[in-house]
Amino acid sequence: MLTGNKNKKVLITGAAGCIGSHLTDRLLSRGCKVSGIDNFCDFYDPATKRKNLEAALSNDRFVLVEGDIRDPGIVRHTVAGCDAVVHLAAMAGVRPSLKNPALYQDVNVGGTLQVLEACRLEGVNNVIFASSSSVYGNNRKVPFSESDPVDHPISVYAATKKSGELLAHTYHAVFGLDITCLRLFTVYGPRQRPDLAIHKFSRLILEGKPIPIFGDGSMERDHTYIDDILAGIEAAISRNPGRGFSVINLGSDHPVRLDALVAAIEKTLGKKAVLEKKPVPQGDVRRTWADLTRARELLGYEPKTGLEAGLENFVEWLNSEK
Numbered sequence: 279m280l281t282g283n284k285n286k287k288v289l290i291t292g293a294a295g296c297i298g299s300h301l302t303d304r305l306l307s308r309g310c311k312v313s314g315i316d317n318f319c320d321f322y323d324p325a326t327k328r329k330n331l332e333a334a335l336s337n338d339r340f341v342l343v344e345g346d347i348r349d350p351g352i353v354r355h356t357v358a359g360c361d362a363v364v365h366l367a368a369m370a371g372v373r374p375s376l377k378n379p380a381l382y383q384d385v386n387v388g389g390t391l392q393v394l395e396a397c398r399l400e401g402v403n404n405v406i407f408a409s410s411s412s413v414y415g416n417n418r419k420v421p422f423s424e425s426d427p428v429d430h431p432i433s434v435y436a437a438t439k440k441s442g443e444l445l446a447h448t449y450h451a452v453f454g455l456d457i458t459c460l461r462l463f464t465v466y467g468p469r470q471r472p473d474l475a476i477h478k479f480s481r482l483i484l485e486g487k488p489i490p491i492f493g494d495g496s497m498e499r500d501h502t503y504i505d506d507i508l509a510g511i512e513a514a515i516s517r518n519p520g521r522g523f524s525v526i527n528l529g530s531d532h533p534v535r536l537d538a539l540v541a542a543i544e545k546t547l548g549k550k551a552v553l554e555k556k557p558v559p560q561g562d563v564r565r566t567w568a569d570l571t572r573a574r575e576l577l578g579y580e581p582k583t584g585l586e587a588g589l590e591n592f593v594e595w596l597n598s599e600k
């Protein structure tokens with residue numbers, strides 16, 4: 279399935295971010311030509327994003343455009359001539375979306391519209407959109423299945439991701455684009471965003487600072503290792519033309535409680551955490567858990583990296599960053 283992508287030209291929006299830079303490296307290693315667009319926004323240190331792309335920038339099959347997905351001219355220019363577009367650029371994060379809702383709507387909805395419109399105008403028919411497990415809100419039924427209702431988001435971020443799916447469906451229904459919306463479940467591994475729990479907690483523990491424990495520690499997340507996510511995205515890129523529109527979960531099918539996650543991080547770091555009890559923040563869902571039936575069926579997806587091995591790799595990377 280993966281060799282099918284060799285020689286393809288793929289545009290990755292948000293190429294300098296965690297997932298985007300890993301995907302860039304992975305597709306270059308497969309023999310693809312990769313274009314990346316990123317505006318190096320300051321959601322976290324742009325220097326980190328530049329470092330993420332260091333290896334790719336020395337590859338002559340990689341082109342980086344520093345620009346904003348809300349700029350229709352730049353987006354159309356970067357989309358032109360591509361076989362597939364993987365749209366990852368976004369303002370990520372649930373909690374900050376409640377502080378700056380207009381920016382989230384502008385980038386995640388307005389920017390997504392520009393990417394889809396450029397694909398229509400340039401005749402690029404193979405589009406992958408990074409959606410999120412947050413669209414399930416506080417869905418009570420577990421595991422979360424793509425056929426579950428997702429009409430009750432509890433953060434602006436989740437609402438923008440659902441809006442992106444709706445726009446994607448529209449561009450499929452009206453203009454015939456093949457679009458796969460991947461609902462990603464909490465992605466971790468080397469280069470993980472610094473606002474996400476594993477990265478944030480690890481740094482605080484190493485610095486001897488307290489880590490926030492929300493509620494009674496029973497919140498659950500289906501943490502998914504980056505290599506598994508990449509395998510799912512690669513499989514989505516290589517799907518057959520004419521497949522239409524689909525929404526597919528990419529998770530690990532192994533939800534972990536917050537208190538168990540902290541214990542696993544402590545074990546990997548060999549250091550105890552100082553805990554600070556805090557109320558559950560607004561926007562945070564009680565739990566996430568991916569039903570992978572559809573991912574297995576349509577993408578041959580099978581997560582391979584368990585939390586222990588994934589944390590080892592993450593901590594090895596974190597130590598190499600010092």
Ligand SMILES: NC(=O)c1ccc[n+]([C@@H]2O[C@H](COP(=O)([O-])OP(=O)(O)OC[C@H]3O[C@@H](n4cnc5c(N)ncnc54)[C@H](O)[C@@H]3O)[C@@H](O)[C@H]2O)c1
Binds near residue numbers: 327367368389
């Ligand atoms: N990491 C996760 O756990 C997770 C879970 C679900 C969904 N997702 C989605 O996956 C995608 C990638 O997530 P990530 O964790 O790699 O985030 P990230 O913040 O590391 O990467 C996003 C990239 O997009 C870029 N960007 C932001 N606004 C832009 C704009 N207007 N124009 C051009 N580039 C812009 C940023 O500079 C950044 O490099 C996002 O769409 C995110 O919502 C991530």
